[in-house]
Amino acid sequence: MSLLHPYFIVAIAYMLFFSVQEVFGKKVEKKWLWFLGIYLILLVGFRDNVGPDYGSYKALYVYSDTKSYYSIFMKMLHMEGPEQLEVEWLYTLVNKILLNVFNAPFYVLTLVVAICATFFKIEYTEDNTFYPFTFTLFMFFPFFFIGESGQIRQNLGTFIVYFAVRYIKERKFWHYLFFIFLASGIHTVCYLFLPMYWLARVPLNKTVMLILIIISVFLSPFEIYRVFGSFLDSMTSDNILVKGLNGYMDESSERLNGGFGVPELMMMILTFFLFAFDTKMKELYPYYEYHRNYAVIGICSYFIFRNNPVFSSRLVGAFIGFSYVLIPNTMYVASGGKKKMIYSFIIALVIFNFLVFSSFFNIKIGRFTIELYKNHILP
Template sequence: MSVLHPYFIVAIVYMLFFSIQEVFGKKVDKKWLWFLGVYLIILVGFRDNVGPDYGSYRGLYIYSDTKSYESIFLKMLHMEGSDHLDVEWLYTLVNKLLLNVFDAPFYVLTLVVAIAAIFFKVEYTEDNTFYPFTFTLFMFVPYFFVGESGQIRQNLATFIVYFAIRYIKQRQLWHYLFFIFIASGIHTVSYLFLPMYWFARVPLSKTIMLLLIIVSVFLSPFEVYRVFGDFLSGMASDNVLVEGLNGYMDESIERLNGGFGIPEAMMMILTFFLFAFDTKMKELYPYYEYHRAYAVIGICFYFIFRNNPVFSSRLVGAFIGFSFVIIPNAMYVVSSGMKKMIYAFILALVIFNIIVFCSFNNIKVGRFTTELYNNHILP
């Protein structure tokens, strides 16, 4: 088993310290969350040849300079120019500007993307849970290494969309559409969130939720997603980046053919929390119904796309990443004794995820170990 670099262990200990305080003490000032955010920006923004897709993104960075501004503008309008863009217009534009205007090295791009991603991550976390450190700790492994340090385009785009949930709450449609537009310029998976402005407010009883999930499980072997063809393929694929993803996310043949693995276990856990605490969450937690809607869609999508390792990770992950907020939020609506049990369970999951992550090849492929991790400014 490999060991995470001490820089990441420091972040975990920091989150654990404030997590205990916010759960069993008083609310932690937001400035401490921002301190964590700055530290994570340094770790991921200045990383040097770290991350499963690092080489692919670096090649894409240089290649973006061959695209004309006219083609980028036409791509924004969903039209094709003289140059074919391999990725979305806004991401290509940022790449090209950094090269043309500033002649910036590649780590400047990773820094810019990290700053934007962490900003939106901190804001949506603070907006949607009373336990931001607990939620961030819960999601740190493996999501920080697959997201901020891996699939940086989809990661940034989904954080922008998560941030925009505040405009669903405020019923500001044009604000929400603007952020969907910006996020879609980074990754087309953002279009999946467009209907959420209306669907998030649809009432879902336990009976309806159960029916939707059962139907999705039943549809799983039939691969009904193939009906959408290139539409979903375009959202899930990153062209030159798919190879990097496949080398990092190891999907066993047994699990894809009906076996049981960690993803299925996490779906079961999320489903349990969804049903076990639904009544109390509706009564006591503001905007819980929105979280529930994301969770139901994520669970259903997971089973529908289960036979496709790219769809079941990229498309589903966009929804599941937000819906996991239900698990720490459940502590807000239960008794003191139950809160301790839930918190102990969350810590057990954190430890389990770290052990699994360090046991598999993922940690070495991503170069997150003590021996392999490098940073441009840290020793």
């Protein structure tokens, strides 16, 4: 097990302090969440050779400057230009402008991406839970290190989509479509969220949810996703980045061949909360049905794509990341004793995820340890 750098320990302590306040005290002002966001932006935006895919993204930064603006424009229109773009148009455009116009060092790109991702993450968190610090702490391991500090393209794209859920609530289709357009310009996987404008409002009950999940578990060994051919490959392939992801995620051959691992455990936990609190959440929590539908899609997709480590992490992770907000939200409808039990379970799960994250040496591989983490402006 490796020792996490004190910078991250400070963030964890900060989140835990305000988490206790918001759960057992009064609502915490949003400005304290922004202070956390600014601090995390410094840690992520100015990191120096930190993150499992840092080198790959740095190479991609230089490579983007070889593409013409006309080719980027044609890619935006989903047409072929004189040059082939291996990465989505908006991300390539941001890279090219920073390098071609401003001759900016690579950490300026990571800073810009960190600022955008943090803005959308805070707005989405504030919109969808009464416990933003608890949810952020709950998602810190491993999502902060795989997302904001790792797969920055998919992380930014999905948080743009998460932010746009407010337009599903307001029934503003063109607003939602615009943000899907922007998000898909960062990462193609965000196209999968377009049907959610309609699917988020589909009525489900426990019987239907159970049937869907059981069918998905049954279909898992048959790898039915192969019928989609190269379509799903295009959504998940990052070319030079795939190697970085696979080197960072510890996928044992035993689990991929039908064994039981941490992902299956998390699916069980999410499923339990989904069924145990469904009735009360429908009665008391605003827009709970949207979160529930995302969760069902995520759980079913996980089992369908389970035999493919890239699909089961990238495609499914986009939906699961949203649906995990259900777990802390259940405290809103729980009584005093149950609320304490749920909170204790969340903190225990944070500790568990940290231990698992450390035991797989992901902290060291990502250079997040006290001896390996470096920052351009922090000592």
